[in-house]
Amino acid sequence: MRLSNGLRKIFRAVADVVFPRVCVGCGDIVEDFAPDAPGDAGGAGEAASPPPLRHVCAKCAEKIEIVREPCCTTCGYPFHGIFAEEAAHGAMRLCPHCDGLAPAYREGRTVVLMKAAARALVHELKYHKGLHVLDDMAALARRSEGVLRFVRGTVLVPVPLHPRKERERGFNQSRVLADCLARDAGGATRVEELLRREADTVSQTTFDRKTRRANLKNAFALxxxxxxxxxxHYMLVDDVFTTGSTLNSCAGVLRRAGCLTLDIVTFGHG
Incomplete structure (x- = not known):
């Protein structure tokens, strides 16, 4: 039996009383009414709006940095100061993170920088089976300038996990994020699992680009x-852009299979 929206809200409200929501960033209780996050509190005399994030308190939400243009066209990292001025005049397209990457795809975008509560959301999803934070991550993607427009109408291809790791986690975080993007972008946007991970590599989080590239050689296949x-038009989806090695390895497989138009999108950068 499917619940109506009204009943669903009632059950959620009761659950919030019995099991108060805790901020993934600081551990405080998340209040029902707080300034609209991140950094969009109402003006004087205006009623505060319900926060769009259910698992991040208003104080932590204000520290989440949603990426705005101008940004690196390869990874989506935002330009600031003089670099932003140069990018606005077309003099700068790549950030230092992408120096030497030689991407096998055209362009990339990201939703947030991996700091503070944004990092906590990703860690909750990946390492604590935190599917409950997906609504918050989707809300941030809707707030990110142009991300949904960037992916709309494309075939979203999630970066695959090795079957062993996916069994342990219970899901592929890139797949569930791709599902959220496809739902919110609408139109002809859809998700297709076109890749598989053949090599059960160790975690790449502490490695530099050169080491990652070596570890990921032949790790992916169609x-x-x-x-x-x-x-x-295909769009690779991953949770985080760090050095770009994983996404680039996947992009190479799709290119060799005949893909002509390929971009990437990630939730976080850093």
Whole structure:
């Protein structure tokens, strides 16, 4: 039996009383009414709006840095100060993170910088089976300038986990994030699992780009039965952009399979 929106709200309200929501960033209780996050509190005399984030308190939400343009066209990292001025005049397109990457895709965008509560959201999802934070991550993606427009109408291809790791986690975080993006972008946006991970590599989080590139050699392959349509616009989806090595390795597989138009999108950067 499917619940109506009204009943769903009632059950959620009761659950919040019995099991108060705790901020993933600081551990405080998340209040029902707080300034709209991040950094969009109402003006004087205006009633405070319910926060769009259910698992981040208003104080921590204000510290989340949503990426705005101008930004690096390869990874989405935002330009600041003089670099922003140069980018606005077309004099700068790549950030230092992408120096030497030689991307096998066209462009990239990211939603937030991996700091403070944004990092806590990703860690809650990945390491604590925190599917409950997906609504917050989707809310941030909706607030990110142009991300939904960037992915709309594309085929979203999640970066795959090795089957062993996916069994342990219970899901692929890139897949569930891709599902959220497809839902909110609308139109013809859809998700297709076109890749598989063949090598059960160790965690890459502490490695530099050179080491990651070596570890990821031949780590990915086209999934059985996957079909690449040359004229289709494909979009690789991952949770975090660090050095770009994982995404670039996946992009190479899709390129060799005949993909002509390929971009990337990530939730976090850093």
């Amino acid at each position: 999934a059985p039965g996957a079909v690449i349509t040359p004229g289709q």
